Amino acid sequence: MFVDSHCHLDKLKQTERLGIQAVLEKAQQAQVEHMLCIGVTPDDFASMQTIVGDHPQVSFSCGIHPLYVAKHGFDEASLRALCARNDVIAVGETGLDYYYDKDNHRLQQRSFAAHVALATELNKPLIIHTRDARKDTIDILKEGQAERCGGVMHCFTESLEMAEQAMELGFFISISGIVTFANADALRDVVRAVPLDRLLIETDAPWLTPVPHRGKENEPSFVRHVAECVAKLKDVSVEEVAHVTRENFYQLFQLERTPL
Template identity: 40%
Template sequence: MQSLAPLFDTHLHLDPDDHPPPLFAAAREAGVGLFLVAGGTLATAEQARRLAQQEPGVYAASGLHPHEASTLGGDIELFRALLHQPGVVAVGEIGLDYHYDHSPREVQRQVFGKFLEMAVAEARPAIIHCREAFPDCVAMLREFQATGLRFELHSFTGSPAEAETFLAMGAFLAFNGIATFPKGENVREVLRNVPLDRLLVETDAPWLAPVPYRGRRNQPAYLPDIVRCVAALRGLSFEETARLTTENGRRFFGITPRGEPDAAAAKR
């Protein structure tokens, strides 16, 4: 098989009882060699930090998911401390979720603002979750435009107009298995027009397994199926799509090679 640069899964989650080594081994065999494990609570951010120090090619983010915003208490400095650990390269996953409202919206906004301030102060990119909260999310991000904040919209499912608004603010947009779903045409419409230098790919494992794995627990080894979908939508080869999305991920997170394993070429 032809050797490829490793694919970059720019967003996945692990449960506290997951056993990561086989998960990463399977992904590397599939051609995925770089991983960003996002934090959603202090415990999962700490788990991500440990993995970033133990597993080659694994990086971590420290943040509080909007579902958990009401649990923050006085822990924000503990999240900040994780940013000073090796391999922790971003703030996230943070943002607003008005679909489930697991935390009161005002609390979500307050906590989101605190983490955006942290991202600016620590010069780290932010991984943004925005669900049914576009007006408030945009308004808050605009308050930080003059600060040089770098941010991405993770698992982007917004409209073309919303995509244009975020892109005009300098955002990267990340796409996952939703792009392969029969009902994902709105996502595919955006994907066809995103500037290639702002495009990221992710699995959001363990959720949103792409076709043909719907109904299964998602895993990073399924990323090549998402890359194939992106390549087809953009009229690019798999190899070119792999190269540009990995380069974009490295650039967004400020990652340079530090001994990642050679990943096997993905099956195409």
């Protein structure tokens, strides 16, 4: 059985067209037993709840993505209220993105630091997005004592050095479909070096569709292809990757298993 540790079920076009049940049935047929649906703004949370709130195989996070902070602002009180809910198991998606947003570094940093403080206050793991901001990301995590809550570096594409620094803080490294891309040799080297018991797998659906489904909308059922690539790189079976990453997920988020 697989776990998709990071997806956006509310953003899938096929959810709008076919309904969420069809997406979840395809995931079940692919032996995906649990999915973490990630919030990128507080405004998204109500729609997430409406779409998948009644499905025990789906959990939720809530946060403000660094690329949305400038547009949506940062209302700490409303974010705290949502993240404190029992059905929210993680704080984020949060972090820093200097690749796409080159003008709002200070605003991103303030938002990220507030998310870290909230996560440690609530003792809920962080979901971290980081791109071209290695030093500032690690510095803010250290300053906020993020090792107290832990979390995951989602869709990791940075250096092995950064992965090691994050793991020292108790963070897991999550691998997406990017690992299957032809130009992802550097990421594949990182996967080879990171211990399996520190890895998670994800789709980041509807984006970053893995080989062999490039050109299609990504979905949780495709997480198996990420696991297959990781298994090849680690020279272990797909079943071992599925088992260990699933155990890592339930350990990090302190969840009861939801077997199919």
